[in-house]
Amino acid sequence: MTLQSATGPVPAIERGFSARQYLVCLKGILTREGLRFLNQRERFISSLVRPLLWLFVFAAGFRQVLGVSIIPPYKTYVLYEVYITPGLCGMILLFSGMQSSLSMVYDREMGNMRTLLVSPFPRWFLLVSKLLAGVSVSIMQVYAFLAIAWFWGVKPPWTGYVLVLPALFLSGMMLCSLGMLLSSMIKQLENFAGIMNFVIFPMYFASPALYPLWRIQESSPLLHKICLANPFTYAVELIRFALYGQVDWGSLMLVVAFTILFLGGAILAYDPSTGLLGRKQDTGGNA
Template sequence: MSTSAMPQKLASVTPVRSGAFGLRHYLVCLKGIVLRECLRFLHQRERFISSLVRPLVWLFIFAAGFRQVLGVSIIPPYKTYVLYEVYITPGLCGMILLFSGMQSSLSMVYDREMGNMRTLLVSPFPRWFLLVSKMLAGVAVSIAQVYAFLIVAWFWGVKAPPLGYLFVLPALFLSGMMLCALGMLLSSVIKQLENFAGIMNFVIFPGYFASPALYPLWRIQEASPLLYKICIVNPFTYAVELIRFAFYGQVDWVSLGVVAGCTLLFLAGAIIAYDPSRGLMTRKQDTGGNA
């Protein structure tokens, strides 16, 4: 095998920078991923409008119509009777997070089909960090949508205690992380965008309706013990309750534990799924030894 002589100036080319990334580099990377997600969201005005209209329709129409039918007794964290609109507001916040979390996973499937996902996955940063950053970006967008909804609801007369708007932030963050992590896990097993609609129907609607978002659990238990059991094992139930209690400056510790646990579980699943050496992304890969 002959080798060509290299020009002198090129012979000195050596590997580029070595050494690990520092905290500053990680922050730059995180900022870039969050900024991109926000820019994409701002460029898709229809997405923002639809994300706002959906819960408002429930608040303005559904809640007004069912106010008389679906009475709510005094249950924690409420200390008095509350309007039905007040009761379903935490559920509607959860609904925004649920749809947004699934939307961000939809964008990952889209990115993968379009090839954009590759630019993320070939970054030299650890893949777990890239996925967590992507999740944080999705959660930031989700929380912005929730607050936009809460502002409109406030003008509609649906008000939480003033400090509740601050207390609810960590609950929204944690619930958003859980739902984004679930979405990310789902996106790893979905091959094509067309398959995503089915998953949405199997995840979003059952997840939303089999929860205390629209009616309290005791009412569900009275109506159907089986449905009640389903609600109990539904992680979204705990996200809604965590948000509901946080509005009143309280912590529902069971909900906090379940949501935190599910977040870790779904996140670990997503990281494994997107790991080229272990994950579901490798299902199409080598299955045997050398031929």
């Protein structure tokens, strides 16, 4: 083989990148994430099976046990499966965000992450692009779930399907940022099981995803306080209100604040001059 005419003489290199080049980079990262997702159809199916099981089996079983009184944003009594649907949307974003962080640990172990991190674009831009790619994939999963739920009788107003998009985007950004921050702290793929047990499940169960906060307060004031400290609580409420054409301003502000906090932490953690990565022997090579 010979590469002598493939590159040609080394040309002069311009300084900096244009806005168009930033867009090319963003598009490349989005495309790669989309292709990886399409190549892993089982990942798409499994991401839907989990919330659908909750909707079809759990909600049906508990419909008679767990009554839901009229609480905003609902204007009437709702079936239990209607109540938990926004929580299940949040569940998809939560698991997808964590899966995205899992893939970053895997990429780091396998070396694929290096190709991203040695790009000359600013590190924060690369990480935000990767986050956007992960969130885009999550949102597609949520809409696929909502489409199936429609046939199961969960029929929010059609405007809700549009208005929920920014809520899903913000919540997805918050949860993916948290996943990215966690991925910077995980040295090995095996440690990810701990994240499942110590982060995902507690976040999901200590939230209004499955039962309203007032019911939790009645049964356990301590658990209610924990729920209020849980960022996922606000993601679920933001989605719930948006799905019915309303904005929960308190949740919106808190989701934005948590997103900034987690994203800032993740960018710092992946910056070699401030983060953890350079202090660990974790890029898969020899000394």
